[in-house]
Amino acid sequence: MIKNKLMSRKIALLLLSICTISFAFTSKRKESAPNGFAVVELFTSEGCSSCPPADALVARIEKENQDRPVYILAYHVDYWDRLGWKDTFSNRIFSQRQNQYAKWLNLSSVYTPQIVVNGSREFVGSEEKTLRGAITSSLSEKGKAKLAISISGQSTILNYQINQPTLGYNLLVAVITPNASNKIERGENKGRTLSHVQIVRNLENFRLNGKDKGSVDFLPIRGIQQGNAEIIALLQNEKTGQITAAAKLKF
Secondary structure (H helix, E strand, O other): HHHHHHHHHHHHHHHHHHHHHHHHHHHHHHHHOOOOOOOEEEEEEEOOOHHHHHHHHHHHHHHOOOOOOEEEEEEOOOHHHHHOOOOOOOHHHHHHHHHHHHHOOOOOOOOOEEEEEOOOOEEEEHHHHHHHHHHHHHHHHOOOEEEEEEOOOOEEEEEEEEOOOOOEEEEEEEEEEEEEEEEEEOOOOOEEEEEEEEEEEEEEEEOOOOOOEEEOOOOOOOOOOOOOOEEEEEEEEEOOHHHHHEEEEEO
């Protein structure tokens, strides 16, 4: 009887030790969990015959990552408009942003489709393996800054708060249309109906001048109703182009 009691006590102590080790391991994993994010910026155009595969790729990525911190912005550049078809969503400021990336990333020229991830890596927008690898790598990074945003009532006042020094950083505010499609009547994609996701309709750049919290007033966009749009805000280093924080909300 005594021998059985001693054996039972040893087993209980052993199980308690295993549970303690398991809890410590789980706690350690929880503390060191990655908190990275991936900002995927696609430069595309309805006038470019190479762009539809890239548009389709980011649509798949957007659908697969709705519950993860993956922020997709599709900029329709305007330099294809002169070649037969004016892209409904094109804007000169998107072409300017792409040219700024060419300077930051030491590129000799711009092209479509092009993807830039977190402001620091670029590649051809239809390269699925490269894009998936870049997203996985970005999500696994640790120690990223946090950006919190909110809208004041029904207005276009965006409130922000950042937990990192902001001197030398800009806050970019993008108004996004979740999806749309167009039938193309001229140009390289003549006769095709093209579908798009995460279309940037407006992009504004605010210098923070060292302020880690405050409010900015962004412009409303005609034809976009509240409830059918999204706001994506990015914190970007004005010298390197690196994006260190991102946030989004329904508008």
